[in-house]
Amino acid sequence: MKAIVCRELGPPEKLVYEDLPEPPLTPSGVRIAVAGAGVNFPDTLIIAGKYQMKATPPFTPGAEVAGTVLEVGARVTHVKPGDRVAALVPVGGYAQQVVAPAESVLTLPDALDAITAAGFPLVYGTALHALVQRGALKPGETLLVLGAAGGVGLAAVQLGKLLGARVIAAASSAAKLALCQSFGADETVDYSRASLKEAVKTLTRGAGADVIYDPVGGALAQDCLSCINWNGRYLVIGFASGTIPEIAANRLLLKGAAAVGVFWGAFVAREPQVSAENFRRLFGWIAEGRLQPMAPKTYRLAEAGQALRDLMERRVTGKLVLIP
Numbered sequence: 001m002k003a004i005v006c007r008e009l010g011p012p013e014k015l016v017y018e019d020l021p022e023p024p025l026t027p028s029g030v031r032i033a034v035a036g037a038g039v040n041f042p043d044t045l046i047i048a049g050k051y052q053m054k055a056t057p058p059f060t061p062g063a064e065v066a067g068t069v070l071e072v073g074a075r076v077t078h079v080k081p082g083d084r085v086a087a088l089v090p091v092g093g094y095a096q097q098v099v100a101p102a103e104s105v106l107t108l109p110d111a112l113d114a115i116t117a118a119g120f121p122l123v124y125g126t127a128l129h130a131l132v133q134r135g136a137l138k139p140g141e142t143l144l145v146l147g148a149a150g151g152v153g154l155a156a157v158q159l160g161k162l163l164g165a166r167v168i169a170a171a172s173s174a175a176k177l178a179l180c181q182s183f184g185a186d187e188t189v190d191y192s193r194a195s196l197k198e199a200v201k202t203l204t205r206g207a208g209a210d211v212i213y214d215p216v217g218g219a220l221a222q223d224c225l226s227c228i229n230w231n232g233r234y235l236v237i238g239f240a241s242g243t244i245p246e247i248a249a250n251r252l253l254l255k256g257a258a259a260v261g262v263f264w265g266a267f268v269a270r271e272p273q274v275s276a277e278n279f280r281r282l283f284g285w286i287a288e289g290r291l292q293p294m295a296p297k298t299y300r301l302a303e304a305g306q307a308l309r310d311l312m313e314r315r316v317t318g319k320l321v322l323i324p
Contacts, residue, residue: 001019001020001021001022001095001096001097002017002018002019002020002095002096002301002302002324003017003018003019003020003060003094003095003096003301004016004017004060004061004062004094004095004301004302004304004305004322005017005018005020005058005059005060006047006055006057006058006059006060006061007057007058008057009047009048009049009057010047010048011047011048011309012044012047012304012305012306012307012308012309012312013305013309014047014305015047015061015304015305015308017301017302017304020060020095022097023092023097023098023099024099025071025072025073025099026073026099027073027074027075028073028075028076028101028102028103029072029073029076029099029100029101029102030069030071030072030073030076030079030085030087030099030100030101030102030105031069031070031071031072031097031098031099032065032067032068032069032070032085032087032097032098032099032100032105033067033068033070033096033097034065034066034067034093034095034096034097034098034118034324035065035066035067035068035114035115035118035323035324036065036066036067036114036115036117036118036119036296036298036321036322036323036324037062037064037065037093037094037095037118037301037321037322037324038062038063038064038065038093038118038119038120038121038122038296038319038320038321038322039062039119039299039304039307039308039311039319039320039321039322040063040064040122040123040151041152041215041238041240041311042063042238043061043062043063043308044308044311044312046061046091047061047308053090053265055090055091059091059092060091060092060093060094060095061091061093061094061304062089062091062092062093062094062095062098062322063088063089063090063091063093063122064086064087064088064089064093064118064119064120064121064122065086065087065089065093065098065100065118066084066085066086066087066108066114066115066117066118066120067084067085067114067118068082068083068084068085068114069081069082069083069085069105070097072102073102075102076102078102078105078107079102079105079107083107084107084108084114084117085105085106085107085108086105086106086108086117086118086120086121087100087104087105087106087121088100088104088121088122088268089101089104094301094304094322095301095324096301096324103272104268106121106279106283108283109283109286109287110287111286111287111289112283112286112293115296115298115321115323116293116294116295116296117293118296118321119151119293119294119296119319119320119321120293120319121279122152122264123151123152123154123155123319124155124159124282124293125264125268125275125278125279125282126152126155126237126262126264127152127155127156127158127159127213128159128278128281128282129262129264129267129275129278130156130213130235130237130262130264131143131156131159131160131163131211131213131235132163132278133267133274134233134235134260134261134262135211135213135233135235135260136233137160137163137165137210137211138164138165138210139163139164139165140164140165140166141165141166141210141211142165142166142167142168142204142207142208142209142210142211142229143156143160143165143166143167143168143209143210143211143212143213144168144170144200144209144211144212144213144224144227145157145160145167145168145169145170145180145185145213146170146171146191146196146212146213146214146215146216146220146224147170147171147214147215147216147240148169148170148171148176148177148180148185148188149169149171149173149176149177149179149180149317149318150215150240150314150317150318151294151296151318151319151320152215152237152238153169153171153180153213153215154179154180154183154294154317154318154319155294156213157169157180157183157184157185158183158184158291159291160213161184161186162285162290162291165210165211166186166187167184167185167186167187168185168186168187168188168189168200168203168209169181169185169187169188169189170188170189170190170191170196170200171188171189171190171191172190172191172192172314173190173192174190176317177189177190179317179318183294187203189203191220191223195223196220196223196224196227197223197224197226197227198227200227201227204227204229207229207230208227208228208229208230208232208255209227209228209229209232210229210231210232210233211232211233211235212224212227212228212232212233212234212235213235213237214234214235214236214237215237215238215239215240216238216239216240216241217236217238217239217240217241217243217244217245218239218241218242218243218245219241219243219245220241221234221245221247222245222248222251225247225248225251225252225255225257226251228251228255228257229255229257230255230256230257231255231256231257232255232257232258233257233258233260234247234252234257234258234259234260235260235262236259236260236261236262237262240314247259294318294319295318296318296319296320296321297316297318297319297320297321298320298321298322298323299320299321299322299323300322300323301322301323301324303322304322307320307322
């Protein structure tokens with residue numbers, strides 16, 4: 001099979017496209033013919049050796065896929081050959097085939113095509129977990145989303161609206177903010193042209209945001225803690241800016257606020273039943289027509305390095321998917 005291989009830790013340009021043997025089927029594994037593989041920011045970190053979960057070269061990156069079940073291990077009962085599924089894998093997604101652990105395999109609703117599904121689990125799973133289990137977002141509250149035009153940001157904008165919040169989308173250009181509005185954002189802030197904290201204070205009449213969803217990190221974190229409401233929750237999603245911020249604890253004290261870590265991968269492993277319920281909720285919204293996942297930008301599998309570079313340089317919006 002064709003696959004992308006990381007033979008040496010480093011930037012995306014070091015990845016190679018080559019032939020590999022098909023992965024062996026395990027008793028608890030599901031072999032999937034990959035229709036699409038999601039491209040995510042953690043992929044840029046794992047190939048550089050900078051992610052909290054390490055992989056030793058040579059390895060194939062990629063954590064989420066969608067496609068068709070080819071065969072299942074002897075212990076697998078909930079899916080069968082021919083089923084349309086999405087799956088999460090530690091590594092291995094950037095390939096024509098993958099063997100996924102059975103507990104991570106999700107049967108797709110009819111309304112969700114395989115290419116869109118390939119970019120669905122990680123961003124929507126992260127966003128719903130962040131907003132519900134970690135942020136306790138309530139109807140009528142104000143949600144501020146940073147990096148709102150990215151995959152995980154747009155998912156938060158959509159889900160925030162479904163959960164009844166007033167959503168303020170923050171991004172770095174007018175074009176990105178127009179995209180956020182098309183996904184339901186009530187208000188927008190261009191933090192490349194205006195002070196984030198002052199804009200949010202104005203939009204909330206001085207109160208601040210109740211929940212702040214931050215996949216960006218860096219210098220904007222201090223602005224977030226300056227425009228958080230009393231009893232607010234600052235959700236630490238990731239650090240797309242490349243800089244891990246230091247949290248000003250005095251800001252939390254003065255606002256009675258909380259800084260809350262969101263590590264979705266660990267949540268899925270530690271609380272699989274709650275994660276499964278989250279996906280039942282997401283798939284239910286799709287079946288009801290209340291949630292329309294973003295259509296991803298696609299690249300050929302051989303273009304994985306370019307896709308990761310475009311993601312790192314913020315040259316694209318929404319989700320990216322590789323087509324084997």
